[in-house]
Amino acid sequence: MREAHRRETAGEDIIHMEVGQPATPAPRAARERVARAMSEENLGYTLSLGLPELRERIADYISTRYGVTVAADRVVVTAGSSAGFVLAFLAILEHGEGFGLPSPGYPCYRQILKALGFSPHLIETSEDGRWMPTTTDVEALAASGAAGLLLASPNNPTGTMAQAPRLKELADRCAQHGLWLISDEIYHGLEYDVEAETALAYSNAAIVVNSFSKYFSMTGWRVGWLVVPEALTRTIERLAQNLYIAPPTVSQVAALGAFDGIEELEEIKSRYARNRSLLLNELPAAGLTNILPADGAFYLYADIRDLTEDSEAFAQTMLREIGVAATPGIDFDSLRGHSYLRLSYAGAEHEMSEAVRRIGTWLRSR
Ligand SMILES: Cc1ncc(COP(=O)(O)O)c(C=O)c1O
Structure with missing residues (x-):
């Protein structure tokens, strides 16, 4: 670059x-919303978990897009999905613990894990399997003592997906073995044939990571979201509060507007x-x-x-x-x-x- x-x-x-x-x-509706807020609003810190109105709006979006109902209390607004990974890993892993990452994959997963003192456990996927992990990989992961699996579908760099039946199989197998499933859904919205299903359709224990960066065309605004099991929200709130107080307010306002720019x-x-x-x-x-x-x-x-x-x-x-x-x-x-x-x-x-x-x-x- x-x-x-x-x-x-x-x-x-x-x-x-x-x-x-x-x-x-960013879509025009997002920029206009920010322009208004700049002249009319205070734009101070928000709550650590994000603007309540935005958390509601994200929950509505999930319900409209996937037909899955998620309480807004489980939605956490983050400073890009990048911050979402840091929060999720810190909330669920103990020092030194391993986490399964399909390879090829987005390099920051393993770098974030290493930087935080956790241990990436790489899973070699294959072109024949559309670069997605299999239930056999989940078995091996469980046997290795790793704490969970991170799945990105559509994936970066391959653009390939684990379609609904495969996603369900993987979510079920993770649940059977008591493994965490973190589903990176940042490229949802950008599918060209079959729409991607959310891991939330198959598991209430999954942690979903998403962002306004890709489909919403807002990379530089640094705003994303997590959907987490209810039991994790308080831990995540404390982590976010201590790490960065709150996601950028101006970007959260823009994100609210972005939903009008579909x-x-x-x-x-x-x-x-x-x-x-x-x-x-x-x-x-x-x-x-x-x-x-x-x-x-x-x-x-x-x-x-x-x-x-x-x-x-x-x-x-x-x-x-x-x-x-x-x-x-x-x-x-x-x-x-x-x-x-x-x-x-x-x-x-x-x-x-x-x-x-x-x-x-x-x-x-x-
Ligand atoms: C698969 C994947 N996940 C997460 C991210 C991080 O995106 P952001 O922090 O902008 O939400 C990227 C960025 O390229 C990505 O490709």
């Missing part, structure tokens, strides 16, 4: 397929869908032939083993020679990621077709 930025500042025409964020701002967000999503189709249709002819069609998020995870055994060098050369930035797989899977590349399609449509053109010309000339 730094190199892409440096080249862009120096005047090069860079296509950003390395970014994990929407190219769009139409705009659906338009953004249809652009992602068009980008996804374009890339899935055209990248194979350009020379990236092995890409699993992703179910959601805005990522494709390309198997590039025919082209390189060093995804980092490959990404650097691609950036240097054709100005297309992508993320090497080793960021997400230190064992097998050297032969994978993550391509983000959150950018503009014309950028996607230009990227395909550049990649095709480049790979043919190598």
Whole structure:
């Protein structure tokens, strides 16, 4: 990202397929709500668990979207889902305890766990299993003495999902073994075929992590939420109070407004869908032939083993020679990621077709 930025500042025409964020701002309704609040409201600290009105609104959203009823008391507004992970891990784990993380996966899970003195337990998933853990993995996790499983569906970097029956199987198996299930649902809303189900549909003990960053297009506002079992709310309230007092008030106000911007967000999503189709249709002819069609998020995870055994060098050369930035797989899977590349399609449509053109010309000339 730094190199892409440096080249862009120096005047090069860079296509950003390395970014994990929407190219769009927060929906207009969110920005207007904040603009009003800036001139009319105090915007001091809120309660540690968040603005009561926002907690209610999130509970309503969950009920409308999934048909699952959740008491607003179980909703905790957080400073991005990133803070949600810190709170959840601290609330449920003892020092040194292990936690299961499917690999490839979002790298911050393991870094957060390590930084807090817990121990990541990596689970190798497979392309054949759509990069999702299996019940056998849950059995092995339980046997290892780990405290739980973190599931991200749709997943970053693969965009693949554990659809409802598989999610239920995993939730049931975790419950059988007394394992915690943390479900990272940050890419919910961004599915292109089958809608993602929430872990809350199958378990009242699951901890759900979500955010306004991705579907709601509000990365920089740093606002997200947790849904936690009732017994955990007091612990989490105390942790949040001590760690950061309360999530940013201005962002919570924006988040309230964001729920009135769904139409705009659906338009953004249809652009992602068009980008996804374009890339899935055209990248194979350009020379990236092995890409699993992703179910959601805005990522494709390309198997590039025919082209390189060093995804980092490959990404650097691609950036240097054709100005297309992508993320090497080793960021997400230190064992097998050297032969994978993550391509983000959150950018503009014309950028996607230009990227395909550049990649095709480049790979043919190598
Ligand atoms: C899978 C996943 N979870 C969580 C996050 C953290 O997002 P935030 O803290 O902005 O909510 C990201 C960010 O890229 C992500 O990809």
